[in-house]
Amino acid sequence: MENKEALINYCLRLGDSSLILGQRMAEWCSNGPILEEDIAMTNISLDLFGQSRMLYSYIAELEGGTNEDEIAFRRNEREFFNTLISERPNGHFGDTIARNFLIDAFSFHYYKQLVKSNNEVISAFAEKSLKEVTYHLRHSSEWMIRLGDGTEESKIKIQNALNKVWKYSDDMFDVNDGDKSLIESGIAVNPEEIKEAWNETITSVLKRAKLTRPEDGYFHKGSRNGVHSEYLGHLLTEMQYLQRAYPDAKW
Amino acid sequence: MTLVIVFYDLKIVNCELNIKTNNNMSDLEKFLEKIEENIKIEPKDWMPDDYRKHLQRQMSQHAHSEVIGMQPEGNWVLRAPSLRAKVILLAKIQDEAGHGQYLYSAAETLGKSRSTYINELQTRKAKYSSIFNYPTLTWADMGAVGWLVDGAAIVNQVSLQKTSYGPYSRAMVKICKEESFHQRQGYEIISNMAKGTPEQKQMAQDALDRFWWPSIMMFGPHDADSSRSENAMKWKIKNETNDQLRQKFIDKTIQQAEIIGLTIPDKDLRWNDETNHYDFGEIDWDEFWNVVKGNGPCNDDRIEHHIKAHEDGAWVREAAIAYAEKNG
Numbered sequence: 001m002e003n004k005e006a007l008i009n010y011c012l013r014l015g016d017s018s019l020i021l022g023q024r025m026a027e028w029c030s031n032g033p034i035l036e037e038d039i040a041m042t043n044i045s046l047d048l049f050g051q052s053r054m055l056y057s058y059i060a061e062l063e064g065g066t067n068e069d070e071i072a073f074r075r076n077e078r079e080f081f082n083t084l085i086s087e088r089p090n091g092h093f094g095d096t097i098a099r100n101f102l103i104d105a106f107s108f109h110y111y112k113q114l115v116k117s118n119n120e121v122i123s124a125f126a127e128k129s130l131k132e133v134t135y136h137l138r139h140s141s142e143w144m145i146r147l148g149d150g151t152e153e154s155k156i157k158i159q160n161a162l163n164k165v166w167k168y169s170d171d172m173f174d175v176n177d178g179d180k181s182l183i184e185s186g187i188a189v190n191p192e193e194i195k196e197a198w199n200e201t202i203t204s205v206l207k208r209a210k211l212t213r214p215e216d217g218y219f220h221k222g223s224r225n226g227v228h229s230e231y232l233g234h235l236l237t238e239m240q241y242l243q244r245a246y247p248d249a250k251w
Numbered sequence: 252m253t254l255v256i257v258f259y260d261l262k263i264v265n266c267e268l269n270i271k272t273n274n275n276m277s278d279l280e281k282f283l284e285k286i287e288e289n290i291k292i293e294p295k296d297w298m299p300d301d302y303r304k305h306l307q308r309q310m311s312q313h314a315h316s317e318v319i320g321m322q323p324e325g326n327w328v329l330r331a332p333s334l335r336a337k338v339i340l341l342a343k344i345q346d347e348a349g350h351g352q353y354l355y356s357a358a359e360t361l362g363k364s365r366s367t368y369i370n371e372l373q374t375r376k377a378k379y380s381s382i383f384n385y386p387t388l389t390w391a392d393m394g395a396v397g398w399l400v401d402g403a404a405i406v407n408q409v410s411l412q413k414t415s416y417g418p419y420s421r422a423m424v425k426i427c428k429e430e431s432f433h434q435r436q437g438y439e440i441i442s443n444m445a446k447g448t449p450e451q452k453q454m455a456q457d458a459l460d461r462f463w464w465p466s467i468m469m470f471g472p473h474d475a476d477s478s479r480s481e482n483a484m485k486w487k488i489k490n491e492t493n494d495q496l497r498q499k500f501i502d503k504t505i506q507q508a509e510i511i512g513l514t515i516p517d518k519d520l521r522w523n524d525e526t527n528h529y530d531f532g533e534i535d536w537d538e539f540w541n542v543v544k545g546n547g548p549c550n551d552d553r554i555e556h557h558i559k560a561h562e563d564g565a566w567v568r569e570a571a572i573a574y575a576e577k578n579g
Contacts, residue, residue, distance in 0.1 A: 026337075029325040029344055030556065033564020035318065035352050042345040049338050056334070069333045093567045149577065150570025157566065242332035242390055249448050251332040251390070251440075 003185070006178030007119070008059050009081065010188055012071075013179075013224065014125070015055030016082035019072060020232070021103060022048030023239055024090055033093055040139060044100075047132040051125070058121045073243035077226075077233045084223045085168040087232045091161065094147055094154070098161035101140035102169045105201040107133040109194040118186040141205045148209025155210070162206075163214045170219035179224075286487050291417035294360035302486050305479065306416050307361045308377070309488065311368040314354035315379035317347045319372075319553050323387040324396060332390060339436050340393060346429045353425065357418040373558050375545065380404075382465050384547030391444050391451070391458035397437015399459075399466040399504065405430045406500045407470065415487040438507065445511040452512075459508065460516045467531075468539045470497035476536075498528050505529055 025045035032038035056068035085103055090096045111133060114126035147158035173191040175183070182188035206213050222228070242251070276284075278297040285292060292298055321344050328344065331337035355365040371377035382400050387393065408430060412423040444455040471477055471493040483489040491499075508515050519532035541547070 023329060026328045026341060029328050029341070030318075030321040031560045031563070033560070033567035035348055035355075037564075037567075038321070039345055039348045039352070042341055042348065046338055046341055046345070049334060049341070053334050053338075072334055073332075093564060146574040147567070147570050150573045151566070153566050154570030154573075238329050241330050246332075246448065246450060249332075249451050251336055251443055251447075 003181065004062060006182050007187065008062055009176070009178050010182055011055045011059050011062075011122075013081040013083075015052040015059070015071075016080050017086045017103075018048040018055075018129075019052035020080070020082040020235065021086040021100070022046075022052065023235055024086070024088075024096075025100075027090055028096070037093075041096075044136050044139065047129075047136070051129050051132070054125050054128070058125075069243065073240045077228060077236060079226060080228065080232060080236070081226055082223060082228075082232075083168075084171045084220055084229060085165065087229060087235060088165060088168060089231055092157065093143075094158040094161040095165070097140050097143045097147065098158060099165045100136065101144050101162075101205070102165060102202070103172070104133055104137035104140045105198050105205075106169075106172045106191075106194070108137045109197040109201070110189060110191065113189040113194060117188070122187060137201075144205050144211070145209040148206070148211040158209070159211055162211060166214040167217065167219050170216075171221045171223050174221055174224040176224045286415055289413075289415075289487070291420060292415055293417045299486075301482060302488075303361055305482060305486070305488060306419065307358060307363055309483075310354055310358040310361070310416075310419055311363075311371065312378050312380075314351050314358055314368065315372045315377055316383065317351035317354060319379045319383045319557065320347055320400075321351075322553055322556055323383055323385070323549070324393065326387050327390060327393050330390070331393075336393075336440070343397070343433050343436055346433065350422075350426050350429070353422050357422045360418045369561070373554060373561065375554065378543065379553075380469060381539070381542040381547060382462075382469050383553060384542050384549045385461065385465050386548050388461075389454045389458060391441060391454035392462070394437050394439075394441030394444060394455065395458035395462040397433055397435075398441050398507070399437070399462050400469070401430055401433040401437055402504060403466050403469045403500050405434055406496050406503075410489070410491045410496060413487075413490050419488075441513070442511045445513055455511075456513055459513050463516050464535065464538075465542075467497055467501060468534060470494070470500070472536070472539070501529050501531055 022045045025041050025048065028038065028041040028045075030038065032041055052072070053068050056071040059071055060066045060068060083103070085099060088095075088099050107129070111126040111130040115123055115130060117123040117126060144158065147154040149155070173195060175191065179188055183190045203213060220229075242249075279299060282292070282296070282298060282302075285296075292302075324340060324344050324347075328337065328341055331340055355368060358368060359365055368377065372379065382403075387396065405427065408423050408427050412420055412427060414420045414423065441455050441458065444451040446452075447455075474480055474492045474494045477493055480489065480492060484492065505515060505520065517532045519530065521530055523530045542550070545551075
């Protein structure tokens with residue numbers, strides 16, 4: 001039973017992070033710097049929604065009596081376990097790219113390990129998601145490089161964006177007690193194990209982008225226990241509006 | 252002679268110089284023969300200047316419509332009521348961005364760049380479909396837009412697959428494949444709501460009430476009042492007139508409304524045994540021309556939104572160009 005709760009909570013961690021970032025990326029719809037980017041960002045958003053749906057369906061199966069929409073639209077702020085960095089506002093294009101770059105590098109290395117999970121659903125999820133985030137990481141890395149090595153203005157903008165979002169990056173590596181038991185039983189991956197690979201990716205892309213890796217200082221945390229920034233509540237308010245306003249309706 | 256040439260468009264000069272060919276046929280005659288025999292006109296072929304201009308206007312207007320159309324639908328992506336509905340809507344909007352991109356490329360074959368077309372949109376020299384100047388107020392509007400607006404667009408675009416300009420025709424073939432999925436998506440939303448709670452049904456009917464007339468206006472003025480139709484028909488850019496296409500759309504849509512128990516807001520609508528078509532009421536052309544001229548509920552917002560995204564992204568585009576120049 002304990003294991004099941006831990007597993008559900010772990011799936012929420014992964015699924016919520018995809019959902020919330022997906023919602024953020026959907027905000028770019030019709031706002032991209034060029035039509036091709038609108039298409040690319042919508043693609044990423046669609047991948048992320050697909051990832052969350054896969055895990056929510058699994059949770060619904062484990063819990064019984066619920067479904068992906070109840071999980072997405074009927075939970076409150078403190079019941080969400082997405083990473084803090086995924087709920088950061090889009091800001092300008094560089095803010096979005098810097099945020100996504102740190103997340104994509106994490107997801108890429110994390111899913112690479114998670115493919116080996118002895119839970120078949122989790123492993124299949126990781127395999128599918130790995131293909132997608134490989135592309136996402138390429139997208140954000142290429143933009144880091146173009147903005148870092150573009151104009152004076154773009155260099156300043158992307159460096160500042162990176163500096164600002166850096167303090168939310170370590171929260172991705174946080175685990176709770178449930179995760180620890182899942183790591184021990186070979187279902188989950190310990191994020192600490194991929195930290196080196198993550199760091200290497202970050203460092204090598206920043207080098208190509210001629211950008212400076214921010215200093216490790218204070219890091220914001222709390223999302224692994226469902227403690228978020230103020231931004232999440234607003235995002236959920238918008239996202240959940242119809243399901244909350246018409247609880248008996250089917251769409 | 253030289254002085255006179257200076258005042259002419261280069262293409263006209265070109266046309267005049269080439270007027271006699273070895274077959275003793277002028278370029279114009281050859282062009283008209285191709286049109287007559289339904290042979291597609293390709294970018295490098297000679298074409299009358301008015302043909303080129305007509306296509307530049309129509310194709311860029313088509314591309315702009317796809318792009319501006321992302322806004323009223325994007326208005327509901329973040330609030331879609333289920334994950335399934337959200338991804339379907341988002342995929343649809345993504346298709347539209349792709350159609351816009353594709354159509355801009357096709358329009359560029361006429362010798363005008365995408366950035367020039369976009370500038371014409373932002374300075375309001377170019378138009379886009381007026382339907383997108385109406386707001387999407389409830390989720391049911393996502394149904395109405397897919398069902399009616401995409402439904403009307405399909406009727407038009409199916410017909411345009413046979414258009415005489417090769418790149419436009421090929422773009423239409425590709426686009427039509429995706430549009431039928433869009434219409435089904437919209438119809439599914441509005442059907443679900445029409446058979447849902449009383450509030451949902453009311454929203455569905457309200458969406459139909461607001462979008463019906465603007466949708467049938469999408470086909471443009473009556474043939475008698477459409478100044479550009481004559482050339483477009485002569486050159487087979489269009490193969491069916493505004494009124495013919497409008498009638499096709501009305502005939503097929505009425506039954507779809509009946510199936511889901513919604514009422515088309517037109518008291519004059521009735522089947523005509525003699526014509527084998529539905530008769531319908533008088534369209535409010537004052538409203539139509541007002542919206543065309545910029546006085547629709549959302550004209551200003553749509554253009555301002557487009558300009559803002561474009562301007563906000565300027566530094567990104569500049570960076571990409573600078574990077575390419577340094578590393579190209």
